[in-house]
Amino acid sequence: MELMATAVGRLGSRFSLVFDPDAKQVLHSALGRWLDFPTDLAIGVKSEDEVVRALPFTRRFPHFEIVEQQLTFCGVKYVARSWDLGLAFKTELIAPFYPHDEWASVAPLFFIRLEVQPQERIFWRPADRVVRRGQVFVRLQRANLHLTQAHDRLKINYSVPKVLWKGERERPEDLGESEELWWCDERLVPISSNAELLDDGIAFQFDLDDPTKCRFDLVWCAFVDEPVLTVFGQPASFKYRWLFTDVEAVADFACRHFDELLAKANQMDELLSKSGLTKSQADLIRFSFQNFLLNTWWVVRDDGAEWFSVWEGSCHFHSTIDVEYNDALVYLAFFPELLELLLDEWALFEMQDEVGSYLAHDMGGELEVGRQAYHHPMPVEENANFLLMLHCLWRWTGKHELIERHSGLAKRLTAYFERSDTTGNGFPNLGTANTIDDASPAVQYSREQTYLAVKTLCACHAAVQIADALGETDWANQCRKLVERIRKTLDEQAWLGDHYAVCLERSADGLVDAWTGKPLSGELVGWDAYSIYTANGLLYLLLSGNEPDLNYQRICTDIVNAYWQSLTEYGCTHTSADRSNVWVSQNLWRDFVAAYLGIQLPDNSPRYFTLQTFMNTSGLTKGFIDTYLTNNLCFYPRGITSIGYLFALCGIQIDKVRNIVRLREKAPYPCRVPLLPLADWERGIVPAVVYRLVEGKMRVELEHPEVLGDLQVVWY
Template sequence: MGDALTVLGSRLGLAWDPANHQAYLVRHGNHPGLPLQLHAGIDLGDRILTLPLAGEERSFEFMDQEITATTMSLSGIDPTTGIHVKLTARIPFRPRDNFFSTVPVVYLDLEVKRLPSSFRWTAQYDEIVEGKLFLGFSGKGFDFHIHEPTGHIEATYNSVILRPFEEDDHRQAIRSNEETIACKDRIAILSGEWDGACVTAPFSLHKGNEGTTLSLAWCVWDQPLLNVLGKRSPFKYTQSFKNIEQVVDWSIQHANAVKENSSKVDHILSNHTLGDTTSKLLAQTLHAWLMNTWWVVRDNGQDWFTVWEGNCYFHSTVDVEYTQGPFYLAFWPELLELELNEWPFFGKDGQRVLGESGEGTLFLSHDMGVFGDSTKQYYHHEMEVEESTNYILLAYTHWRRTGRDATIKQHAQFIRQLMDFIVRCDTTGNGIPDKGCANTVDDASPAIQYGSEQVYLGVKSLAAIQAGIHILQHVGELELQAYDHFTQAALATIEEQGWLDDHYAVTLSRTMDGTVDPWTGEPQTGELLGWDAYHVYTPNGLSLLDMVGHQTGLRNDRLRRDMATATDKTLGRYGCRHTSYIDMQDKSIFIPGLASHSRKVGWISMNMLRDIAAAYRGLDLLHLAENYWSWQTTTNSQQIALFFETFYGNSLSFYPRGVAVFGYLDAAAGFVYDAVVGTKSFAPVRGSLQVPILLFADWEQGTVPMVMSSLDDGQITYRVET
């Protein structure tokens, strides 16, 4: 299946698509990257066999694949000779280590060995097998030659970065200008000899022998490319490396250290009992997230970290990063802190939505740029209430998980203005916003996508205002009574009007009167079909709060039943679709690269957030990872797509949002941690469970606390091993 491995924030990676015999160099432009022929295989004299990464060359008869957090590998076996070849790509990735994880180098190792016995029913002869191992590259627009002063390979080619048209009407697909970048990369030869086309080494193997290994390190160093607020900013790694020669030197000196680091990091992430499928999802979704990351430094010294929204290329879309919240809270909270300090640059005047009643308020924009520019929002429409709640919930849970209050202190006034906007979007006084309700679920029916008085946004607004009250109290803000009144009204309305016997409704409103289609700008009237359907979004606003132990006051017995019944009513082969209502009316606009309507579509990451909230309430849905992985293998075995978010329609591929699955580990352990008050608790959802607590991992040493549960006399007990 297709996969890619990319250095955090540094715009260098390798991708491959074995199904189509193709590889790619990940750089600055569109996914999956620049088409590249990767020649890796053996020359036996009478036959040349390669891994399926270079056109129509003859491939090995049997293929296999492995994936970890820091590596990806392809291997092939020739049954006649018993020769086994394995190609491994590796990156220097160590969570919470800014320097190590951004070094712009990708390693490639090609190993050869001979099996000790026959493979399947093909007889293997006893004579020595002799041949040549080779590893190299070619491709249209690429030139590979020896850099004479160093003896390493120089790769020259043109890369493209896209720039949006500032003046565009974004009701159509976003147009772009192409900017060409002349690249001169360096590929260090760590082992092997250059023969003018490839790096090679001979082998002569008896049965059971291991042969030589070819090793390369692809290094880059780029000038500033990302436009941040009107000025191009240099990559984070340029603080440590002044030129490509320094990167090459580091890659040679630290090759063994990078390999040792992989063993430690990969072991921590796979050392659990949630199954191999979960391990694969942890690795694959991390690879997709890495492929979208940019990390630069502004001229004022401020780090600027953003994550592309997959094949939409928006920078740090707030709802996407919110869905990735469990990943940041469990794995690397410092990266979330960087984004929390960036989003306030993009706040907008609440009067644009509410008129005079919005005076003094702000709401948050959807994204902070597109393609190679991080300058302003480019998405077609606002998601006013949703994105404002997302920011508050992320800021609050980051504070509680880390104990760091610098961000909430710096942005307390911004948070208060977001809270005022959310409260004033409730024009009826029932605590449920009825203005600014368009949301991220842009391929769903009107009820889910922009219905008035959504239960989804009602729960998020309730949670966000509660969280905001705690933030404002902490920083000494006064006059919070209006917020308290809002939360009390919201809680009562959701429980009294939103509950329908065995689930929460999609909306309280039963008509479209007063709503506006956010894509066309046209006012809508008439019956709101699907308002009472089963859906997966009620707990969406709760999963991050569960990780820090905040209780909204919603009834957990109802939430548990809502999740169980909605799962039953919406579950398909690859996961749960948005809602049980099947929208037969296709009135939506189709904009390539932005949105398309689908009757039964579902989003996997939204399923994951639901699974996390369910586990914290004793409902074990973590087995559904099997369904999600089935979709990933189905798509990526036909074309490279990495984490493919959407099923049954739409095309959100190369998406970063799947890293929500990192929250499974904490959720399975029922791990709740509030660093502000120092509380830490566990409530495993299963017996016979073993999961690491990533927040307290020592990644450099390769150690992590483990939660071990067991079933004793019908009761789940646990211990924590450090």
């Protein structure tokens, strides 16, 4: 594929690299994105007669004539070719990740693999020569880097001001310097033998006539041995400080466990590459997963309490509920215990207004956790998001203690729904500002929104099941009545013949702009538009096979018509009348709901990934960007919503409360779909659904059914 700015990151450890070929640099720091520095990183080859070619992340050396890249789930690969040298030079950056394995996933390290091969011709042109021997190297240069040779490794030290910068490529000159600094300790350590220490890096001698001298491995480790976040007033340090004593311990771990970590990373890569996903679907997952990782913070307070949260990309809010509502698919796939931790953390952010109890939009901002940082709440939406995630995690894990622990809060959140409706029709008309904060007033904060009404209905339906499981009859009945009221209004007032209205309210009178605080008046433009958000609340219930009683013929009609009415180059806008922006994550969410409901929309992943390549080439460095030109949600975690492609392809529905897993009998095409949430990661066994075409008919079988234990498999 073409070269584009590409990030690699670590789970909760912030160590990240952003490779930017257009700017001829990498962004590098042990503290991660927005606390990093443009760095000249020269990775390349030098012949015996001093001819040098390097990857396009340096301004110090000539670049290879042809360079391509390949995304992997655990990093990125580059293949460079030179006519002048007659060589192909392969470089792979590996960020090990393995579910339920904190050591592999959290350790602040990257592996670098280098390989030299002969390249005798490119296209119809023979190489000028084939260099048989020479040097491969990794070299760094930056003004504030202190590089020191130490026995068999290179020490890298530098300080980082405790000041975030908002740009994407260069630290602003007027940023200023903080009196407070972090001290970062890093090592570049060869794993392969016979390395040569340079003043600014490490080199190896290659010999194409000796197969043992064509591939070389090294590890790049980092360590910050002091608090990095403040959590409820207490200093908190990276979790890896509780796993490793210092950077040398990280390096020792990496060298001793290199083969094991590499095997785990390769297994994760193969699970995706051998799945039935299209190239653009898989690349979207690969690209966005690394952007998700670089936003994660996994820390431990001085009192020993762990804290996990995820920056909202360029906004720097910690674990915004509506963002994690989409991100949580990756927790369900790999780390459900992290979603459980997040639910416990959000419960600490219960707030009150004149309507009742609601959850804060976020847990904090920048380097401080403890209070909402966003400028206004989104009560109905965040309450519903929390309840739907709680319900799904309960059904997927069967952990009854989850709903026991949060039952009191869940009651108060559903009570907010009841009181937010002052007209008696079930549709909330108080506390209705929502996450779609670059949209028109009709979409963003109108009264009686269909999107929020359906999501509220879904949350109350989930609450009914929670209440029934806890023997809370009165609570269950209260929620059932609200579900019935919303359903009645949805059918009788919101349906416009071929789609649902954005909202029932047609006037802007009495609304207040959530951004300016100014009152609005007149007609509410776009109230009757086609919207991609109507069915947004359904997915978590579909994931467990516990969807509510709705008119699904209308829901499906609404999804299809809204798709065609709002489609643009890179996906659908919020509504047909609101052309302000495209949010890739919300398009993905809609796609997955449609797939679960049996609607075969066109594969839109090429549109979504084309936006990513556009935003990371030709002078732009945005990482995963969720939005188009009128917003800047860049280096954003929400792209990992794309992991849902693997759920939707086989229609997996897990309900361990009922002890069943439901899977589709047919797929759109012959394919293999790994069942990530049901894997036995300790033994490395991942069950899969395999769809084959046999004598013109689709046949399905389940690989490794023994991993499912006593779960009953139901085909539908």
